[in-house]
Amino acid sequence: MNVMSDEEEYVEEKPFAIEVAKQGRAVCKKCKQKCLQGELRIAKLMANPFGEGKMKAWHHINCLFEQFLKQRATTKRISGPEDIDGWENLSEDEKNDILERVKDCESAFHTKNGTKASNSPKKKSPPKTKNPKVEKAEKKISKK
Numbered sequence: 095m096n097v098m099s100d101e102e103e104y105v106e107e108k109p110f111a112i113e114v115a116k117q118g119r120a121v122c123k124k125c126k127q128k129c130l131q132g133e134l135r136i137a138k139l140m141a142n143p144f145g146e147g148k149m150k151a152w153h154h155i156n157c158l159f160e161q162f163l164k165q166r167a168t169t170k171r172i173s174g175p176e177d178i179d180g181w182e183n184l185s186e187d188e189k190n191d192i193l194e195r196v197k198d199c200e201s202a203f204h205t206k207n208g209t210k211a212s213n214s215p216k217k218k219s220p221p222k223t224k225n226p227k228v229e230k231a232e233k234k235i236s237k238k
């Protein structure tokens with residue numbers, strides 16, 4: 095029997111990476127300020143214009159999520175932890191914080207674009223009491 099190693103070498107490339115900055119040299123691609131040492135930063139993996147492979151475009155957490163709101167709907171966003179390399183190195187607090195942001199960003203994005211989040215839970219739409227009588231009354235008034 096051929097017993098394979100437990101360790102699978104297959105590494106899926108993730109579109110984003112997150113880490114605590116070991117040095118404070120990386121410059122945020124959005125605001126052009128440095129990502130300070132010891133702070134959490136997040137990178138978008140981009141095609142490297144200078145060669146093969148991918149390069150990481152670092153962003154402040156805030157900046158990346160702001161960026162998401164400005165980009166087109168078809169441009170890749172973070173949809174969950176499975177998109178982020180280094181996720182497992184985060185503390186529970188950090189994970190929760192990022193997940194909150196992902197969620198907020200998604201709903202803000204869909205609000206802005208008038209689309210609906212595919213994973214939106216059953217919506218409790220606030221009961222809009224349409225009172226036809228009031229509407230008619232208003233029309234009459236405005237006609238005058």
Ligand SMILES: [Zn+2]
Pocket residue numbers: 122123124125126127153154157
């Ligand atoms: Zn920034």
